[in-house]
Amino acid sequence: MRPVGSKYLLEEPLGRGATGTVWRARQRETAGSEAAVAGQPGETVAIKVLKEELANDPDVVMRFLRERSVLLRLTHENIVRTRDLVVEGDLLALVMDLVEGPDLHRYLRENGPFSPVAAALVTAQVADALAASHADGVVHRDLKPANVLLSEGPDGMRPLLTDFGIARLADSPGLTRTQEFVGTPAYVAPESAEGRPQTSAVDIYGAGILLYELVAGQPPFSGENSLQVLHRHLGEEPQRPPGLPDPLWTVIERCLRKQPEERPGAAGLARSLRTVAAGVGAQATPDQARAALGVAALLAPDPQPATVPEGQLTGEAAPTQVLPNTGQGGAGQGTPGFDPSAPTNVLPQTGGPGGPGGPGGPPQQPPQPQQPPQPDGPHPWQSQMRAARDRNEQTQVQPLDPSLDPLRRRPQRRPQQPPPQQPQQPQPSRRRQQPQPQRYEPQRPPAPQQPQPPQQPQRRGGANPMRIPGLGCLKGCLFMILILVVIAVLVWNFTPVPEWWAEGQSFWEKTEDFFGSVQDFFDKVGS
Numbered sequence: 247m248r249p250v251g252s253k254y255l256l257e258e259p260l261g262r263g264a265t266g267t268v269w270r271a272r273q274r275e276t277a278g279s280e281a282a283v284a285g286q287p288g289e290t291v292a293i294k295v296l297k298e299e300l301a302n303d304p305d306v307v308m309r310f311l312r313e314r315s316v317l318l319r320l321t322h323e324n325i326v327r328t329r330d331l332v333v334e335g336d337l338l339a340l341v342m343d344l345v346e347g348p349d350l351h352r353y354l355r356e357n358g359p360f361s362p363v364a365a366a367l368v369t370a371q372v373a374d375a376l377a378a379s380h381a382d383g384v385v386h387r388d389l390k391p392a393n394v395l396l397s398e399g400p401d402g403m404r405p406l407l408t409d410f411g412i413a414r415l416a417d418s419p420g421l422t423r424t425q426e427f428v429g430t431p432a433y434v435a436p437e438s439a440e441g442r443p444q445t446s447a448v449d450i451y452g453a454g455i456l457l458y459e460l461v462a463g464q465p466p467f468s469g470e471n472s473l474q475v476l477h478r479h480l481g482e483e484p485q486r487p488p489g490l491p492d493p494l495w496t497v498i499e500r501c502l503r504k505q506p507e508e509r510p511g512a513a514g515l516a517r518s519l520r521t522v523a524a525g526v527g528a529q530a531t532p533d534q535a536r537a538a539l540g541v542a543a544l545l546a547p548d549p550q551p552a553t554v555p556e557g558q559l560t561g562e563a564a565p566t567q568v569l570p571n572t573g574q575g576g577a578g579q580g581t582p583g584f585d586p587s588a589p590t591n592v593l594p595q596t597g598g599p600g601g602p603g604g605p606g607g608p609p610q611q612p613p614q615p616q617q618p619p620q621p622d623g624p625h626p627w628q629s630q631m632r633a634a635r636d637r638n639e640q641t642q643v644q645p646l647d648p649s650l651d652p653l654r655r656r657p658q659r660r661p662q663q664p665p666p667q668q669p670q671q672p673q674p675s676r677r678r679q680q681p682q683p684q685r686y687e688p689q690r691p692p693a694p695q696q697p698q699p700p701q702q703p704q705r706r707g708g709a710n711p712m713r714i715p716g717l718g719c720l721k722g723c724l725f726m727i728l729i730l731v732v733i734a735v736l737v738w739n740f741t742p743v744p745e746w747w748a749e750g751q752s753f754w755e756k757t758e759d760f761f762g763s764v765q766d767f768f769d770k771v772g773s
């Protein structure tokens with residue numbers, strides 16, 4: 247079990263997407279006033295722990311904090327409620343209501359396509375959720391069956407739209423700077439694919455694809471790779487599934503218009519889908535059937551689509567571009583080797599074949615004016631980040647089976663740690679160190695600046711750069727020998743030792759002579 251902040255304890259992973267891992271979690275204590283839902287100790291919740299790349303991106307953190315209030319106030323009976331946003335160390339997490347039930351993608355895979363009436367009613371509730379969020383200025387931007395959870399209640403299944411704001415967070419300037427795209431090719435609106443400005447109409451397009459998939463069992467556009475799918479969104483009309491009632495096809499066709507200005511608003515979409523559901527069922531009255539046939543009148547283009555805020559598109563970030571992913575992972579329903587409805591893709595941008603402007607790639611965007619290079623200085627939201635972190639008390643690390651821990655990092659050779667970070671010191675890099683459970687101490691006032699002695703340049707490599715074992719010892723021995731030789735020379739030349747030596751030698755010679763004559767004497771006596 248792993249704690250998140252002081253208030254929540256992660257219990258088991260529920261699933262993993264491109265932007266993070268969702269956990270079943272338990273509330274340890276009542277959350278503070280910054281949470282939308284205080285909760286009770288012991289209550290189960292779902293927590294989405296955002297991926298390291300996102301959590302390590304200051305722009306994502308900034309957006310996370312900036313959009314906190316928007317996400318927390320977004321409440322609707324068809325939206326999974328966000329209860330709290332946790333920033334702890336380098337960890338970002340969204341605390342949500344736990345929905346006991348499958349997501350629509352899984353449900354569809356396990357149970358097959360929906361009837362036209364059921365599909366219309368489910369999508370109508372999704373459209374209700376979109377109408378509420380669009381009215382609040384929030385565009386989802388990653389609508390797909392996997393992001394619709396089915397809550398099983400006494401009065402049947404209730405679809406709940408989740409992952410609000412995740413696409414907004416993931417679409418960070420930092421990520422677009424490194425030229426990546428977050429999205430799901432099978433559900434991407436043509437204008438998003440082309441990097442044109444996005445409005446709430448992208449969600450209507452997503453709802454149209456979702457409705458199509460519910461009745462047909464697969465989305466209208468598939469392909470061997472992301473690029474093919476995107477091209478089909480841009481240039482192909484969807485094929486009408488066989489046996490689909492005319493009114494439902496009218497709704498789908500309007501939602502999937504290539505021009506966003508021609509798509510209906512979410513409220514109109516919800517109304518029209520209910521009219522269709524009432525008019526195409528077996529028990530429909532003649533009036534209901536007639537109303538369904540005239541559904542086009544309810545699908546007037548949205549006069550005031552919600553716009554994606556400026557910071558999400560330009561200025562901070564260049565327009566999101568959908569870029570090729572020629573990876574062959576996953577299995578699609580129609581095409582082996584590639585699943586265009588697989589979890590949100592993070593696609594690397596390449597200038598190679600199939601890339602924007604490359605052969606077969608989507609049309610290249612006019613070059614964005616070059617921004618002057620940003621110094622790697624402190625992020626303007628750094629103090630807010632720290633304040634948010636300080637709100638979360640110390641984490642007590644508890645044992646967790648490492649094989650179950652998706653937060654586990656690959657072993658990394660850590661570079662020499664910089665000295666304890668001063669709040670206003672420039673960071674060496676925009677990317678921060680790997681998150682580790684750690685204690686955050688309250689921010690101390692900065693100490694008065696002391697004149698620092700000039701730093702000694704670090705000794706590098708040295709004479710033994712290849713680290714030959716024993717060479718250090720050999721060097722020491724040779725040095726000692728040299729010193730001894732020098733001492734010997736000095737002693738020999740500047741002390742009376744040579745005389746003593748000569749005297750000693752003559753004494754020895756005399757002694758030898760003495761013993762020689764004694765030996766001669768005994769030789770003579772013997773002979």
Ligand SMILES: Nc1ncnc2c1ncn2[C@@H]1O[C@H](COP(=O)(O)OP(=O)(O)OP(=O)(O)O)[C@@H](O)[C@H]1O
Pocket residue numbers: 260261262263264265266267268292294326342343344345346348349388392393395408409589590591
């Ligand atoms: N509030 C929740 N309650 C219960 N289960 C949830 C909740 N939110 C998400 N899940 C489950 O967690 C799993 C992973 O969700 P997540 O949103 O990370 O994945 P995704 O939507 O498939 O991918 P992506 O993040 O790429 O859009 C899904 O299978 C979903 O059913």
